[in-house]
Amino acid sequence: MINRAEEILKHTFGYLEFRGQQRSVIELALEGKDALVLMPTGGGKSLCYQIPSLVRDGMGIIVSPLIALMQDQVAALQQLGINAAYLNSTLSREEHNHVIRSIFDGELDLLYIAPERLLQENTLQRLMDVPISLIAIDEAHCVSQWGHDFRVDYLGLHVLAQAFPGVPRLALTATADQRTRDEIVARLGLNKPEVFVSSFDRPNIKYLVKPKGDAKTQLLDFLNDHKGNAGIVYCMSRNRVDGIAAWLAGRGVDALPYHAGLSNAERAANQNRFLHEDGVVIVATIAFGMGIDKPDVRFVAHLDLPKSMESYYQETGRAGRDGQASDAWMIYGLQDVVRIAKMVQDSAANDDIKRVERAKIDSLLGWCEATTCRRRSLLSYFGETMTGACGNCDVCSNPPRTWDATEAAQKLLSNIYRTGQRFGSGHVIDVLRGKETAKVMQYGHHTLTTYGIGSDISDQQWKSIIRQLIVQGYLWVNDAQYGAIQLTEKARSLLKSEIKLFLREDMLSAKSSSTRAARKKPAAVDEQDRDLWEALKARRKELADEQGVPPFHIFHDATLMEMIDERPEDSAALLSISGIGQVKLERYGDEFLKVLDDY
Numbered sequence: 001m002i003n004r005a006e007e008i009l010k011h012t013f014g015y016l017e018f019r020g021q022q023r024s025v026i027e028l029a030l031e032g033k034d035a036l037v038l039m040p041t042g043g044g045k046s047l048c049y050q051i052p053s054l055v056r057d058g059m060g061i062i063v064s065p066l067i068a069l070m071q072d073q074v075a076a077l078q079q080l081g082i083n084a085a086y087l088n089s090t091l092s093r094e095e096h097n098h099v100i101r102s103i104f105d106g107e108l109d110l111l112y113i114a115p116e117r118l119l120q121e122n123t124l125q126r127l128m129d130v131p132i133s134l135i136a137i138d139e140a141h142c143v144s145q146w147g148h149d150f151r152v153d154y155l156g157l158h159v160l161a162q163a164f165p166g167v168p169r170l171a172l173t174a175t176a177d178q179r180t181r182d183e184i185v186a187r188l189g190l191n192k193p194e195v196f197v198s199s200f201d202r203p204n205i206k207y208l209v210k211p212k213g214d215a216k217t218q219l220l221d222f223l224n225d226h227k228g229n230a231g232i233v234y235c236m237s238r239n240r241v242d243g244i245a246a247w248l249a250g251r252g253v254d255a256l257p258y259h260a261g262l263s264n265a266e267r268a269a270n271q272n273r274f275l276h277e278d279g280v281v282i283v284a285t286i287a288f289g290m291g292i293d294k295p296d297v298r299f300v301a302h303l304d305l306p307k308s309m310e311s312y313y314q315e316t317g318r319a320g321r322d323g324q325a326s327d328a329w330m331i332y333g334l335q336d337v338v339r340i341a342k343m344v345q346d347s348a349a350n351d352d353i354k355r356v357e358r359a360k361i362d363s364l365l366g367w368c369e370a371t372t373c374r375r376r377s378l379l380s381y382f383g384e385t386m387t388g389a390c391g392n393c394d395v396c397s398n399p400p401r402t403w404d405a406t407e408a409a410q411k412l413l414s415n416i417y418r419t420g421q422r423f424g425s426g427h428v429i430d431v432l433r434g435k436e437t438a439k440v441m442q443y444g445h446h447t448l449t450t451y452g453i454g455s456d457i458s459d460q461q462w463k464s465i466i467r468q469l470i471v472q473g474y475l476w477v478n479d480a481q482y483g484a485i486q487l488t489e490k491a492r493s494l495l496k497s498e499i500k501l502f503l504r505e506d507m508l509s510a511k512s513s514s515t516r517a518a519r520k521k522p523a524a525v526d527e528q529d530r531d532l533w534e535a536l537k538a539r540r541k542e543l544a545d546e547q548g549v550p551p552f553h554i555f556h557d558a559t560l561m562e563m564i565d566e567r568p569e570d571s572a573a574l575l576s577i578s579g580i581g582q583v584k585l586e587r588y589g590d591e592f593l594k595v596l597d598d599y
Helices: 002-012 022-030 045-055 067-079 093-104 121-127 152-163 178-188 215-224 238-249 264-276 309-316 334-346 351-368 374-381 406-418 425-433 438-442 459-471 491-495 527-547 557-566 571-575 582-598
Strands: 035-038 059-063 084-087 110-113 132-137 169-173 194-197 205-211 230-234 255-258 281-284 297-302 326-332 402-404 475-478 484-487 502-504
Touching: 002 022, 002 045, 022 035, 022 045, 022 194, 035 178, 045 059, 045 110, 045 132, 045 169, 067 084, 067 110, 084 093, 093 121, 121 152, 132 152, 152 178, 169 178, 205 374, 215 238, 215 297, 215 326, 238 255, 238 281, 255 264, 264 281, 297 309, 309 351, 309 374, 334 351, 334 459, 334 475, 351 374, 351 459, 406 425, 406 459, 406 484, 406 491, 425 438, 425 459, 459 475, 459 502, 527 557, 527 582, 571 582
Parallel strands: 035 169, 035 194, 059 110, 059 132, 084 110, 132 169, 205 326, 230 281, 230 297, 255 281, 297 326
Antiparallel strands: 402 502, 475 484
16 A cells, blocks of 8 residues: 555655654554654645645545634645535535535545534534544644643544544644643543654754844844745734734735734735735734635744744744744743743642743743753753754854853842832832832832942843843742742852852843733733823823814823833834824824823
């Protein structure tokens, strides 16, 4: 049968030989055995189940979590003359009935189906009456509660072992640590599967990670090196996606938004343009990308930290599927650290899962602060050893400098302690820098011995120090006290000079904007900023009433919140705030700068 597989590989798919472990996986499937297959995005996972489905008698069932994935792969297979179809909610009744008839008439080679549809009793019973050649469970990490993309519908897939006895099952994913692999095997009930783990290395992808300054300017500078290239820009929130897409479009970038808040028609149209046109940039939440087979995505950019190394690896893997040079670019700052800590704390997960989530975040943050080859440490996270340096990451091409930050860190820790461990980074830095803000004077912090002892270090440098101390476990963010930065037990040895501390020296060309992810709800405003918050809203309401428009047509709440976080002092700084373009700057900039100046 392997000879037939090689014929299909050459004549149907147009490849002369199998890559990596494809041949071994296919041989195992042709023998009717189960397997767990880990291959990087672009590594050729789909052939591992498509070819044996075509060689063995019957129809192959491919369990897929996303409509976009099904449509993309079915369209590609149909172009190859393969009889493939999908069953999902996008089909009309007539189209659905046509697919069902094709199944029972034995006309289909491959059927793509979502887990929730497959597990419906009516669907499962019908398929049990049809010869099945193979069952492939794609994106198998979705079954793991310890993984980065858990989906409850995957938990019922263990019934496939009883429903289709003797049919080989392949579980496939691009990302799974050892704990997740073990859970995939157990929850899917795979029968003594052989585990295939390909190298996680994507040597054509260059990894670039920078501290977050003026995020928009940094992104635009990066995109200037990718003019005419297709790419994906990931943001955390829908509002941020819309704002960044519009901002880029206004600067000549063919950028389109993609998130769950758009209509199905708009999402489909934007994705279709991305797939079929050159040079389109999609600005998206993580809802976009799984199963996208566009080979010439030249870059993936992250404006906000993803939630784990697995998520980061999978999302960046959408670049360079054609093997050509591509970039994985990311910026991150102190506010990302605060935001992620809040996400974990507020999640409904049990303590064990929260503990794992925190560990995954710590791994990602530690990787961001790396002072040695990024690729080597990335591969190490997935249990793969690489000797030497890759020469294709920012650390290899421009090794970061480190500096003895022991004394500076001691000043910071002492100041946090003396101000009562009640405040966020902004106020802590204001005290260190000796600023005479209203809050500093209100609390009498200008009388502290730590007032002004850090005036020789810039705001941006202090933010870098705080971020790195959080990552290294000397500080933590207490979200229950409005994001107050507090000392950990580990800080004691540093305060007592029992250890030396060396930190990365951030090199920024742009003004800091580390608190880019503004909090959305007024209730999240620090009580000490409440008067400024109300004053900004009042001025917005006055301007809106004058023009007969709702207040959010002037500025969204998130924009006002970011003004509070960033405290812009001039038009250039105001322009870096999310939601403020050139026109709104000209119309309203002076009005809001005056309010900020008054406070």
